[in-house]
Amino acid sequence: MLQSRLLQGTLREAPAEAETVSHQLLLRSGLVRQVAAGIYTFLPLGRKVLRKAEQIVREEMERSGAQEVLLPMMQPAELWQQSGRYGVYGQELISLSDRHGREFALGPTHEEVITSLVAQEVSSYRRLPITLFQIGTKFRDERRPRYGLLRGREFVMKDAYSFDKDLDGLDRSYQTMYEAYHRIFTRCELRFRAVEADPGAIGGEGGTHEFMALAEIGEDTIAACNCCTYGANLELTGIAEGDRCPRCSEGTMQFFRGIELGHVFKLGTKYSEAMGAAFLDEKGVSRPVIMGCYGIGVSRLLSAVIEQHHDSDGIIWPLSLAPYQVHLIPVSVKDEQQMQIARDLYDRLRQAGADVLLDDRDERAGVKFKDSDLLGLPIRITIGKEAGQGKVEFSERSALSDKRQMDVEEAITEAIAVLEG
Template sequence: MKASQFFISTLKEAPAEAEIISHQLMMRAGLIKRIGSGIYSYMPIGLRSVRKVEQIVREEMNKAGAMELLMPAVQPAELWQESGRWEQYGPELLRLKDRHNRDFVVGPTHEEVITDLIRRDVKSYKQLPVNMYQIQTKFRDEIRPRFGVMRGREFIMKDAYSFDKDVDGMKASYDKMFNAYTAIFKRLGLNFRAVAADNGSIGGDGSHEFHVIAETGEDDIVYNPNSDYAANIEAAEAVALIAERAAPTQTLTKTHTPSKGKCEDVAEFLGVPLDKNVKSIVLAVDIENQEDDSATQIFLVLLRADHTLNEIKVSKLAGLSNYRMATEAEIATAFNTTPGYIGPVATAQKVTIIADKTVANMSDFICGANEVDYHHVGVNWGRDLPEPDLIADVRNVVAGDPAPDGNGTVGICRGIEVGHVFQLGTKYSEAMKATFLGENGKPQPFVMGCYGIGITRILGAAIEQNFDAKGILWPQSIAPFEVVICPVGADKSEVVREEADKLYHSLIQAGVDVIIDDRGERPGVMFADWELIGVPHRLTIGDRGLKEGLVEYQNRRDTEATKVPVLEIHAHVLAQMSVA
């Protein structure tokens, strides 16, 4: 490849709209150009990295026995009506009408299309399992597209779908995909974690997200530095921090806490640690009821004061899937007080008390007294109030919590989701009446899994994890070029041209993806461009060095260049590449 053929247009400054480093660097390096909000063109250099990611994904998917197909981007609405998502999916679904006024969508995902294909062609359990994938442009009409390719509207995704005859089969297909994803992200050269994720109604090990670890990530990941355990904070189990409830040592005392409506203020005022306090959160669930259509059930959730509520966990408790925060009026009725002084002792009205696992084992704790400016001190379960109606994990994990796998304590890091494997079960096959004849001769719904990788998002995530002040630090496997040769003063020196050309061809012969900068730019411009673009290995060939028989090698991650004898440079580059 010759730089003069490429469309190299780097910028000193990123456009103001680029808020995060990957967006800034991709714009500055000229990898992408903005066409509209959340819509980009991939320029020749950027597309090279996209294609390398695609190829690694494709090879590992094929190796895992998945078959590549290509489904349409524009899909008939009928399929979405069948699955129910035509109604359920929000405005992210780009809907449109064709010239005959028929409804279509620009596909954000393809569960409906693949389920339709499989139900038409797979008639018997003997044809199962089937796993099909595609690499395709999708559209999701984000309300606020930003961060470049990290949250664009149009993006490239690899989406795979497995069809099995039973749950065991689905789990085997899932494991294959889990392993393929692990192989993919290793080959991509990224620091990543497979993270147990919330997966709606299926439970168990039914869903993992693959996260690239980066400080700028949007998701909190709970991980065990001593094991493979990792989970999205939404799904990570928070264990009880107190193993067993201690016997009461204090008497219940209603204490004046004037204007101390926050746990932190109460703790300071009373001179006790924050973790002796219990926080009260009041939730409401509106119950549809034929006789009385305005019935509302009130729940009091109790957390230790230094913990925070995990809304996903709460919503999975029986009867709480549609919970909302209670209004001040509802609180006044149920507790006869105002927020800040609510507590579980002697409520004005019967409420359901849900204690977090840690709170359930607390003794001599402090909580609101259901009277303005008063708290109870020395509260004890069983003595001062009945045992909780429900004990459950309803809080977010914090760093230092014991690991759920029993192996030390967890840390929390931030990650960027780039892949997701998901046990779908029969959600789509039942809705769309997609069945096969089982071994018993009876029709059964396919048991499905789905598996996504954000191809273009990986570019952004890789950069968030790999950059410095000068630009991108591509992992070698997805760099637009592996090696760049910068001839200095080639216009004036025949020998520089010759040596550069010789090296260029010898590296091509060796199968290296090499580009030579034949634009005739000054060294400073060449170096700055290639450092910004992030090519992992650079060779500088100039008259001065050649007089001593030397060429400069610089690894993009090193601060200094190394002088290498001309005769050894070819081998030196290959050696550097093999350890990258």
């Protein structure tokens, strides 16, 4: 992509309402713009990052055997009355009436719709287990939307639902999702912990886990063992810092702040009983399907990644999520030698499969470097006054002071080596 064509306005200063680093950097680097409180437009760079996150989530869901569906956002109020949530969900549920006066809810989550679908489609144990997922927009009328994408009113989520014939099956489906979540957040290069949020609610060991990104701005406090993998949400336990770990009895508990990235939850039969999702078992006996639900805040994940991957100059994107992987910066676009090398690099790196952004703007070098620091693409190749000797400068955003002068050919080899990990 040529940067002169890109719809991306960088801002020197973040608006005053942006309290967190991720919110400031999302706005300053031109990834998103606010349309109303908690409601955002994703500009081209933000859309690209979001698509990469969506694709990681989709790949790992499919690898785990889950099938993608698309459920409607406008949900008939009758479904919510049937589950008993319509009256109790509170003001966060956005409702509306159609031209005939029929009531709908804008889906904050899809248990009702998916359970009524499975009630229609699945009637025998032979069709179970099954896990369905979707990636789409959710609505929640937060009393106090804030922190950019962290607490929005319209946001992108992955929600998945498992359907099993017994509790052992639920344990397996839950474990499969738990492992998929580990793969997803690892690919996003997040430092995270899976913490028990409400241990032992339904069958198996542990009825729900929250996946928390470690970050100072996190709204939750996590207690985690320094020895085994045990962790718990502090709201739900009586643990004090320094206590001995209740699981391994060897480590001690430490406290962290965390951003909730996702959760896995054993639902049991709450929705299947309410929505009539039953199946005939091997003996011909009708039983309610046993459910689990599994959410990931895909748009908020961007905020968590930025909280963990930035420095005072801007974002430092992990390769897996960077909107472009390589930033080519000819210092002067009026210098034909520089531009020729830049265009050559652009074509050849793209042919090699790289996502490349070429800063062909007629701006001062200082402006270009500042914008490049802010945007935070993983690899930077600067084409400057050594262009006449066929030399360029290679660096990585994670260690900008480590600049290496090299030939064009060497820079291509080096870039591809970084991209291939």
